[in-house]
Amino acid sequence: MKIQLSSITFFALWLTVLVACTKQPMPDPETPVSNKTVVGTIEYTGMVAADGCGYIIRTDDGQVLKPLNLSTNFQQHGTNVVVTYNLGSESFSCGLLPTILTTINIINIRRI
Numbered sequence: 001m002k003i004q005l006s007s008i009t010f011f012a013l014w015l016t017v018l019v020a021c022t023k024q025p026m027p028d029p030e031t032p033v034s035n036k037t038v039v040g041t042i043e044y045t046g047m048v049a050a051d052g053c054g055y056i057i058r059t060d061d062g063q064v065l066k067p068l069n070l071s072t073n074f075q076q077h078g079t080n081v082v083v084t085y086n087l088g089s090e091s092f093s094c095g096l097l098p099t100i101l102t103t104i105n106i107i108n109i110r111r112i
Contacts, residue, residue, distance in 0.1 A: 020040060035107060037084045038063070042070070044077040045094075055096035057083060066092040066101040074109055084108040 040059035046052020057065045068075050074081065088103030097110055 025108070035084055035086050037082065038065075039080070039082050039112065040065070042074060042076065042079040042081060044075070048094050050097040051094075053092070053099060056101065057081070064099075064101055065104045066094075067106050069102050069106050071106075074111075080112045082109075082110050082112055 038057075038059045038061070039059045040063075043056050043058055044052075045054065045056055050053050053066065055067065055070050057067060060066065064086075065083075065085070067083075067085070083104075084107045085104040086107065088105055090103060092100065092101045092103050096103065
């Protein structure tokens with residue numbers, strides 16, 4: 001009975017990690033591309049493989065964005081930035097309890 005219970009527990013954990021760390025398509029890919037500019041802070045939430053979300057940008061108005069092309073020059077936790085971006089074509093799911101983030105393509109970024 002113990003072997004069966006540990007197998008079920010292992011499978012449930014494996015399934016949770018598999019579902020939590022996958023990219024999912026955005027609901028409406030037909031949305032026209034338009035650039036937006038926001039002020040925010042770069043945060044490192046931990047490795048995706050360890051239930052983190054990698055680097056994110058938390059905007060001053062509370063949005064959480066997942067950059068698809070964040071330069072290594074800006075991969076520093078706590079860096080305040082101004083970012084011009086357009087929306088990515090898919091959402092990004094991460095974390096132990098799946099968090100779905102909006103992906104962005106950075107057009108321009110600078111420190112403030």
